[in-house]
Amino acid sequence: MGYSRYFLISILFLSVVLNTVANGRPLVPALFIFGDSVVDVGNNNQLLTVVKANFPPYGRDFENHKPTGRFSNGKLAIDFIAETIGFTSSPPAYLNLYIKGNNLLSGANFASAGSGLFYLTGGVISLNHQLEYYKDYQKELVNIAGPNASSIISGALYLISSGINDFLHNYYINPLLLKRYTPDQFSDILIRCCSNFIQNIYALGARKIGITTIPPMGCMPEPITIFGLHSNECVPWLNYVALNFNQKLNAISQDLKQMLPGINLVILDNYQPLYDLVTKPLDYGIFEARKGCCATGLVETSILCNQKSIGTCANASEYVFWDGFHTTQAANKIVADQLVPAVLSLIS
Template sequence: MEYSTCRLLILSCIAVSINMIHSNPLVPALCIFGDSSMDVGNNNHFMTLLKANFLPYGRDFITHKPTGRFCNGKLAVDYAAEYLGFKTYPLPYLSATNETLLTGANFASAGTGFYDKTTLLFQAITLPRQVSYYEDWRNRVARKVGKERAYAMISGGIHILSAGSSDFLQNYYINPLLNTIYTPSQFSDILLTSYNTFVQKLYQLGVRKIGVTTLPPMGCLPGAITLFGFGTNKCMSRLNDDAMMFNKSLNETSQKLVARYRDLKIVVFDIYQPLLDIITKPSDHGFSESRRGCCGTGIVEISFLCNAISIGTCSNATSYVFWDGFHPSEATNQMLTRKLLMQGLSLIS
């Protein structure tokens, strides 16, 4: 057995043992920001083109009912909450009560990007608005438990962000007003300026532990291959190169932020390589299909295109890397979360 695998198994056992001994989670709060990979139902509460509150979304979730998650079951952040020892998943902020907010909240909205104009295209919740909701959450918690305990929750809690995919796939690549003016590198700089502002604002609000995900291998997503592959059936190196370029800059920007704020911890979760490994060698990870998603034809469906009458939807999503044209299946989410456990150790300490 490889050394890295042994370490992962040991960590998993430690986490399980701690949670069996102690009823409290490993951190006081878990707060989520970002896009459809993180949204657990905020988009259910307003008019938007991107929703997932209907079947077959959610068919394999605990309740077997759609929740607004863009998946057949649990998201990676749901598994992260479990591994951290939380008894419940952070609820969508727009439907949470004062009682359910005491362990964190989910502010994510499908269609959100670092670039506000991307978000507005889909009438989603911009990152600045998500931060505003977070500030409201902080104030509600302080009124409930007092400022001292609220500060401990904020400074000790983990805050996770995922964004950027929508900026490229749903805006930059299809918008000549952007892709003829900016190179992918220049557009990335615009996105990372927004990321820099986001982190600084959270820091001002007392946040000290942030995890941010890299872009996935965008050129391997079924929907991206269908829309931008010009008939090819293989991963597009151009899109993957853009993702790797962005990820490199994301790491550099994060390092500069940590250097500026000495008591700030930022972990850049690399989902690019683990997901690429699963996609390119699906059988090695227990999957049989990585080119198509489970829902419908599996080559482009997302949101309302993935519905209860979508012809071709698979009966068992556990063998599929992707659920729809852009989002991983529950089985993939669980595998990715396990692979990322080691990367996030510093956020727990």
């Protein structure tokens, strides 16, 4: 479709978006989120896992300065996107028992930090397990909304963020996978998993589906520290793996559009926005792109980024990364703004 058309769509929808926000009428009836820590808003809080972010300093710049389970100092990109399309906030974590009832009418978030496309990635709520929760959600929705449930499901927006954990926290640390598959072969497996997930969610009624590309994982503090051979520059071969996967993702999306009647499937490119942020941070008013704000900012994430961490920065808005793996609220806002045109194309 091209960025120029996305930009045009963004301009055309701007007045509509502002009007819906002002009148409390979102552009879609509901929003559903699936994936990993990039979009997890607190599901892992309910799990017996160390992969959590429900403690300070996570959330220190969020509402009331309290941690929620988001892996950032504040809002995620999904929070900004939800607000842009008219929601007062992004949908709550499905496993948060306090959000059941009528709150389910506007959607839910099923994402789980540490999860991936491959069924053996993470040991948390796998993408397939998230799909099972979504099936449970549909049953609850029918009880609440009755005959309106089908229009909510078909008119809703579905956003998926997954894949990076499969490489960084599974494939490259798993000698069995390394021995059995090349990165290219493993990416083929992930693409099949992704395709199956989209087909399954389509069969459950989803029609407006957006899936993000893998970001430039070779430019994140943790991978640079582990794989960068004492360099402070992006790891080129890791970025190549990400780009190779993203090319396959674009290709399979075209195949799925031919296979699945009525689907509106868009690939959301968050590779380039984050790569630009890391390589040209000053263009965005950001001064630190190598280290995260929390502690040394080189490898810490989750429990390693805690209230007792020494050296956590005073102003996270000057940083691209909050910890060794996740971006700050400031970076999330920049990325979200660049994803909005593609998201709006799903609604048009």
